[in-house]
Amino acid sequence: MIYINFHGKRGASILPKLLEFEQLKKSHANSSETLLFNKVSAALACHDRIALLGTSGQGKSTLLRILSLLDIADEGDIRLEGVSSKQFDPIEWRMKICYVAQQAVMLPGSVEDNLRTVHQLHHIPYDVQLVNKLLSQAGLEAIDLNKNAADLSGGEKQRIALIRSLLLRPKILLLDEITASLDQSNANRVENMLQEWHRKEGTSIIWVTHQLEQAARISDYVWFMDNHTLLERTSTDQFFEQPETELARRYLQQPADRGALCLS
C-alpha cells in the first residue's frame, strides 16, 4: 500500500503521529517587532531521526526549547499524540520530550546524584546495569561517581546530562549540538550510543548539528531553517544531493568549519 507520510514522501506503512506543531511564531527576545521565525510547521513520527540544520541565529535552539516547553511561542500550537501542550503539565511533557542543551546544567551534588535524579523525582527504580552500560558507551567508564558534578569538564557534563535524559526513556529526544565540545573519538562514541538507543528503544530524535557529515550519519530527514522559517523538510539523501531551495544550496556550499561532506 502506498501512502504519503508526514514528510510528503511515499512510504510503505502508516506511522502514528507523535508530535505535530503548526504555525509557530517567535519574535526576538529584545524586540517583539523583529521576527525570529514564523509559520514553522512540521510533524514527527515514531522512530523518526531528524537533523535540524541552518546557519547560526536561525532559531534552532529556540525551536527545540519551545518544543520542550522551556520557552513559549508567540503563536502556534504543539500537540503530542494529538493532545495540545496547553493541556499538559510542563513537567509531564518534559518527561516525554527531553531537551539536551549544548551547555549542560548539572544539579548540585555528585555525578551519581545527578544520574539518580530522574529516579528520585519520578519514583522509578535506578537501573545500575543500564547506567554502567551507558557510561561505558559514552567513554565515561572510569568516571568517579562520587565526584562533585560541578567539577566535571564541559564534555563530561554534556555526556552525564545526556545519560540523565536517556534514563527517563523519553519518547522524543531534542539534542542541541551535544557533541560540539567533544573530541572526535568521544563524539563517535556518543553517536554510536544514540544510534543503538534509537534502534532498541525507537526514540524519535531531533538533532541540531553544524557538522554535515554527522547530520548525514544520524538522520533520515533534514529540517532546514532559513529566511525566518522552516524552509525545507526532506529526506537526508535528497537534501544533500538535491536541495529544493537556493538558500539550502548555498548553505551546503559554505566552506564552514564543519568539514567536507562525505555521504559514502
Ligand SMILES: Nc1ncnc2c1ncn2[C@@H]1O[C@H](COP(=O)(O)OP(=O)(O)OP(=O)(O)O)[C@@H](O)[C@H]1O
Ligand atoms: N527566548 C528567546 N526569545 C526570543 N529570541 C531569542 C530567545 N533566545 C534566543 N533568542 C535570539 O534568537 C536568535 C536565535 O537564537 P538561537 O540560539 O535559537 O539560534 P540557533 O539557530 O540555535 O543558533 P546557533 O546555531 O548559533 O546555536 C538569537 O539572536 C538569540 O539572541
Ligand SMILES: [Mg+2]
Ligand atoms: Mg543553537
